[in-house]
Amino acid sequence: MSFLKFSHAIILTLASTLPLISHAALDKNEREIVKQVDKNIPQALKEIEQAVNINSGSLNIEGVKKVGALTSEQLKAIGFKVEWLDGSAFNRAGHVLATFESKNPDAIKILMIGHLDTVFAKHDDFTTYKQLDADTASGPGVADMKGGNTIIITALKSLQALNLLENVSIKVILTGDEESSGRPLSLSKQAIVDAAMWADVALGFENGDNNIKTAMAARRGYTGWTLNVSAAAAHSSQIFSDNVGYGAIxxxxxxxxxxxxQLATQPNLTFNPGLIVGGTNADYDSANSSATAFGKSNVIAQTVHIAGDLRALSPKQFENAKRSMQLIASNSLNGSKAELIFEDGYPPMALTDGNKKLLALYSDASHDLGFNKVVAANPRNAGAADISFAASHVxxxxxxxxxxxxxAHTKNETADLTSLDKNIKKTALLIYRLGQL
Known part of the structure; x- marks a missing residue:
């Protein structure tokens, strides 16, 4: 039976197989996977260091391409067909797309998602990998998410060395704009959507909430918003008068x-004004996230610009929040006018039965390896991620x-290296077991 897409019937069948896998001793192949991963750990550490030492801030086109070239060679070396998807149409470097097609027509199709870029600018002084102690390393993107890319590649490398990929087909997409998405999103995220429409299962290798005992079975969506307020400029002595009003600020x-x-108490809903500028004259440069203003204490402010974000766990929660925010903005004080603009954003990744089943399989793999059980993380404890563009298609x-x-996203970014071999082994075991279903 083909795995073109799991039907609800197959989901139920999968659920019935879980007790057969849960708490089982590792089979011969699984024990070999563990040994192979152990052999590959020294090289994995070198590859993380090599990737971290290439600056690949989202807007550093050359740097992102260099990391893309590095990962492309690593994937080609284990038999993957690799393409570079140029990102000039959405003003970013582009993406790596690597494919392994099983000869088994019933092979399960798995999409593995990572990203090449970091938040650190080209001329940032936080540029190099540093081993802090035996279990900890620092560097730009070491956890978010060059370490995650290495987990993808090393897990696949370990399975390939044992000829254990015959029952799975794999697509790996490493995007070049996760930290600062190219626009329009319809172009910059199209490769993820296309790969997800091909796949049965999507696995994301962000660091989530940085708790090895959890995984993200759901993620909140994200959208940006801008609030522009205008009012009549006048002498400050006239503020609150019927003729002048209250001013923009x-x-x-x-x-x-x-x-x-009105909205702050809703579960899983957050909205953050990250930048505000106002005065007699105020200019907001959205492309560079910067602003300038001029104003005097004895002049009523004429202009305010605010940039923020909105995060929600479901499309319905998004729409209700947007509607409430627009209503609030439209109920203007005397003498002022407000315009609230929402951008295209990341969709939510809903907590589905399928996601719960996949989490159970991953948790069982962890437990059977002698590690901890894995439970669903609180969606409030992590940001948006590229997997959200795939989740509704698998x-x-x-x-x-x-x-x-x-x-993550600061110059204090560190990686917990004790999680490297654990998460490579869990990933490799999960992929192997998915291929056995």
């Missing part, structure tokens, strides 16, 4: 506080399978 403050009062999705660490 009071109106912006009213809107933000109303967002907080019947099973799971993220947060990468290298654990702390301080």
């Amino acid at each position: 009071y109106e912006a403050s009213r809107i933000l506080n109303s967002f907080r009062e 019947n099973m999705a799971l993220d947060g399978l990468g290298l654990m660490g702390s301080g």
